[in-house]
Amino acid sequence: MKHIIFGFTFVMALLLPLSAAQAAADLEINTPAISALKSSMQARHPQLAPFYSSGAVGFSRDGLVAVRDAASVPLAQRQALNSLVAAENKDRNALYAEIANGNQHPEWEPEIRATFAKRWADKAQSGWWVQDGSGWVKK
């Protein structure tokens, strides 16, 4: 019986500081992979920004960008726009997964994605389109 009690005490001693450390820590976002994704998205942003302003592209609920009004884009530009959106979403998906993995919690990916979706929408400039629970809304 004593062994069991000592065993539990030992396990508790191991677990309690762990949970405390998790609660206090910031999320790690300074990994090389995250920095690379950030610069890639930063370099792409000037190309996407005009489409945000025109409403051709909006910010979706799932933390990605989506073509919401392709008709507003000249036919000749549409292919380029689709490629831009696909590349941006590839980076965004990788970014959310990378933050979750970089913090040793791959299962946090959906919550990280949801947090980002909210913050992209909150920080979007007025005139940009964001998707809320009911549909597309112009800020």
Add this chain to the structure above:
Amino acid sequence: MKPLYWTLAAAMLLPACVTINIYFPAAAAEKAADRIIDDVWQLQDKKAAPVAPATETPAAQPAP
């Protein structure tokens, strides 16, 4: 006596496990998201740019 130990141990151990596996640091995630979004959209640059030259002005000349 035995069941009491087990109940105590379980009561202490269970929340610890739950904390480690399920706890999501929402505030830290929001802060991380803000930092990344500011970088990607260069939102800080606009605010930081006017501040930087201001700090270069000679604020305090060492008095003799």
